[in-house]
Amino acid sequence: MINALIVDDEPKNIRILNGLLEESCPEVKVLGEAISAESAIPLIHEKNPDLVFLDIEMPYGNAFDLLDQIMPVNFEIIFITAFDDYTLKAFKYSALDYLLKPVSIDELTTAVRKAKERIRFKNINQQLQNLLFNINKPNASLQKIALPCNDGLVFVLLSDIIRFEAKGGYTHVHTADGQKYISSRIIKEYEEILPEDIFFRIHNSHIINLNYVKKYHKGRGGIIEMSDNAQIEVATRRKDEFLARFGYK
Numbered sequence: 001m002i003n004a005l006i007v008d009d010e011p012k013n014i015r016i017l018n019g020l021l022e023e024s025c026p027e028v029k030v031l032g033e034a035i036s037a038e039s040a041i042p043l044i045h046e047k048n049p050d051l052v053f054l055d056i057e058m059p060y061g062n063a064f065d066l067l068d069q070i071m072p073v074n075f076e077i078i079f080i081t082a083f084d085d086y087t088l089k090a091f092k093y094s095a096l097d098y099l100l101k102p103v104s105i106d107e108l109t110t111a112v113r114k115a116k117e118r119i120r121f122k123n124i125n126q127q128l129q130n131l132l133f134n135i136n137k138p139n140a141s142l143q144k145i146a147l148p149c150n151d152g153l154v155f156v157l158l159s160d161i162i163r164f165e166a167k168g169g170y171t172h173v174h175t176a177d178g179q180k181y182i183s184s185r186i187i188k189e190y191e192e193i194l195p196e197d198i199f200f201r202i203h204n205s206h207i208i209n210l211n212y213v214k215k216y217h218k219g220r221g222g223i224i225e226m227s228d229n230a231q232i233e234v235a236t237r238r239k240d241e242f243l244a245r246f247g248y249k
Helices: 011-024 037-047 063-070 087-093 105-118 124-135 187-193 236-244
Strands: 002-007 028-034 051-055 076-081 097-100 144-149 152-157 161-167 170-175 180-183 199-203 206-209 213-217 223-226 231-233
Touching: 002 011, 002 037, 002 105, 011 028, 011 105, 028 037, 037 051, 037 063, 051 063, 076 105, 076 124, 087 097, 087 124, 087 144, 087 187, 097 105, 124 144, 124 152, 144 180, 161 187, 187 206, 199 231, 199 236
Parallel strands: 002 028, 002 051, 051 076, 076 097
Antiparallel strands: 144 152, 161 170, 161 206, 170 180, 199 206, 213 223, 223 231
8 A cells, every 4th residue: 555645736636636546546545635835834743654645846845945945855756847948867867757638547656556566665855866967957858867776776978878779678778888778668768758859760770879879881771880889770761850850861
């Protein structure tokens, strides 16, 4: 059983979320609700939840104001928001879940399942610190991404990543300091969240950081040489777009 709280300034949204949880997530027991960041703090201390559904935008203090007052936290968080903007990528970089209003059952059940898995690792404070770090960094290359590994999460600067390499159901992440991290995320998930001005899907099995390309060898698709001396085939269908990134047509 997952003991949960709901924090949202709109009682209607609380009722809807309660109904969805009762219908689709019977393992979640809602212990209480709060309609403001201020009233949520004593409720969190009293109930000691495993999980909090937290609306981002509230009057008289948003979700981050609340977290600033109670960190470090010992519960998982699923953020809820009506705003689909660039800041949501920071949540993905930090491996934190969010739900867009109106909340769908499929997205809710997926988020709860992931939260249940994360409760075991207790990485939430690292994730929140990474989230706040990224929100304050407008330059995408200076942001950090969470790499899910067997024993938790590793946080790495995007600017330090040379390439992502798909191997089976895992992704090997190679960094400028010679490290290799094996992530449980598939490469497609990284393609969806990485900034396109920095990273490029050069082949089905590789995403590269364009800043680390050292040399291009001509061929049908060609071969690129990276700064770590890795040689990677360029998919024929990606060749023209890749060369255009460097002003060559």
